[in-house]
Amino acid sequence: MKKIPRYFQIARWIREKIDKGEWVIGSKIPTQREIAEQFGVNRSTVVTAIEMVKSEGLLEGKTGSGIYVVNNQWSLISAISPPDWNDFTKWSLQPASEHTVQMINELENRKDLIQFSKGELGPEMFPHAEITEAMGKVTLQLQEFGYGDGLGELGLRTEISRHLQRIGVNIAPESILIVSGALHALKLITTGILKRGSTVFLESPSYLHSINLFPAEMAIREIPVAEEGLNIKELFQQKFTKNSSILFLNPTFQNPTSTSMTLEQRKILLDKCQYYQLPIIEDDIFRDLWLDAPPPAPLKALDKNGQVLYVGSFSKTIAAGLRIGWLAGPEAVVKRLSDVRMQTDYGSSYLSQVLVKELLASGMYEKHLQKVRCRLREKRDELLRLLSLHLSDVATWSTPSGGFFIWVVFKKKMNMQKLFKQCLAENVVINPGFIYNDRHSTLRLSFAYATFEEMEAGILTIKSSLSNQI
Structure with a gap:
């Protein structure tokens, strides 16, 4: 049997992607280099395949931009146009990331x-030995894989509560919500607590500027980051509206500047926020990764009035793929956000939750941290x-x-x-x-x-x- 040329195989693959609706009209196809790497061929072979599909009227090149799908087999023989999914995504409620950020993510x-x-x-x-040992123990304990109540596995929340006590945060398991990473917690807050027209005070620079976390209806007020973190003086030159203003900050090993607020600065900030009734979202995902000495106590440890919602994660300390983090705050707020959570995805992976619980309970997490810090x-x-x-x-x-x-x-x-x-x-x-x-x-x-x-x-x-x- 005569072997099918590689360029013909690639052309057929492109047609199938279009015919199955995986590459819709208006979408950009992968680059020639990416296709060449996938099939293990020279770019000239890919060029030949693309030109073949172009001649059929399915693809069209745009100078300086790339190759786009302009038709499918149905649209070529029908007067009825298919949905313009590219236009739908362009005007969706969740805007696309800035182009450079998209490139970096890929x-x-x-x-x-x-x-x-x-x-x-x-x-x-990566803690290979610890994960293997913990997984062995966990598999013997598994009983069911239900959705749960939206708060997260009770045993994990109990271990996180104990873990937080070591840094001065005394909060009960029922005031802790398990989330799929810190960004998920922040997204729940923006959709479940903040209202249209809210003003968000946000550090600048901040990694949150690289994603579209806040809806367009919310006003963003940038507060510069100085050598000791957030510029408190500039923050309190702003005007605050009760129940419509909130402060998001990353006071410990801030991303991207790596600055940390001193204990004195934290006390001043919390006192002033209480005076102005300005709620705080404290993003503290890097706390466990101190390298020289433990950082100052988190704002949540100083909080006596429920002023602070505290966000943490194991994505940075264990593995990003676990997708396990937490949000701690007043019980009523946590219950509200757990309800929002149940309306979206019914909770984080049960297996990941019990795995992290075992790492915490056994002491393996702390031993792993010591090696990571070194x-x-x-x-x-x-x-x-x-x-x-x-x-x-x-x-x-x-x-x-x-x-x-x-x-x-x-x-x-x-x-x-x-x-x-x-x-x-x-x-x-x-x-x-x-x-x-x-x-x-x-x-x-x-x-x-x-x-x-x-x-x-x-x-x-x-x-x-x-x-x-x-």
Whole structure:
């Protein structure tokens, strides 16, 4: 039997994607490089296949943009046009991410790139032994896989309550809601508590500026981050509306700047927020990842009046794929949000919940943290050494005392979009500061994921790319 040419196989695959409705009219198909990598062929083979499908009227190229689906087999023989799903998504209530953020999200799954962007632990810090041991114990305890009551598995909430007591947060299991990561908690708050026309006071820069968390009906007021975290003086020059204003902040190892508020600053902030009746959402997902000394107590530990909703997560400390975090606050608020939760997805993975419960209860989580802190400290120090060696003449930075990131500030104005593209061309993914709403020439570099060798190669690439702008 005669072998079917590869370009013919690829053309048939493209047609099937279109005919099955997986690639709808108006959608952009993958790049030639991506298709070539998927099929293990040269790009010329892919070009031949695409030209064949173009000649059938199914595809059309747009200069500088890519190849788009313009027809399917049905639309070619029918006068009835199919739904324009591309137009539907364009005007949806949830807007698309900024283009650079979309690119970074896609690129972070590439194993062939140096990942200075990833906000997660490197593979060498994944707790393989601990997960295996905990899973063995958990499988013997499994009884049912029901939806639950929306609050989350009681045993896990009890262990989180005990865990929080160690940092001065005394809160009962019934005041804790299990969520699928910190962002899920924040999304529940925006949909379940905040009302139309609310004013959100938000740090700037902040990782929350890189996602569309808040509905368009809400006003965002940016409060700058200084060396000791949120600029409290500027915050309280603003006007607050009772029951329509809220403060979101990340006071410990802030993302992206890695700054932390002092204990004194935290006390001042909480006192003033109580005076102005300004609720606080405290995002504290990096707390357990201190590298030099434990950070000051969280705002929630100082809160005696239910002023603070406290958000934490195991995505940064164990594994992002577990999708387990929590929200702690007044019992009435937690019940309200658990009801909202039940209207959306009925709860987080039961298996992930009981697995994390076992890690906490057995003490394996704390032992794992000790190893992670040691490794992260080594990687942080190595990236600091490389920065001092290669970029000290063009940039400044501070030594982070925890978390994953070093915030690099360039001494002169740089074209950060150009730097991003140049680094990507050399297989290095960086996070330019503008995706966090920073208007200066800045860069967030992660030391958590890349290897020592990759960090050195990546810094040299950044140095070489900068030479074109200096």
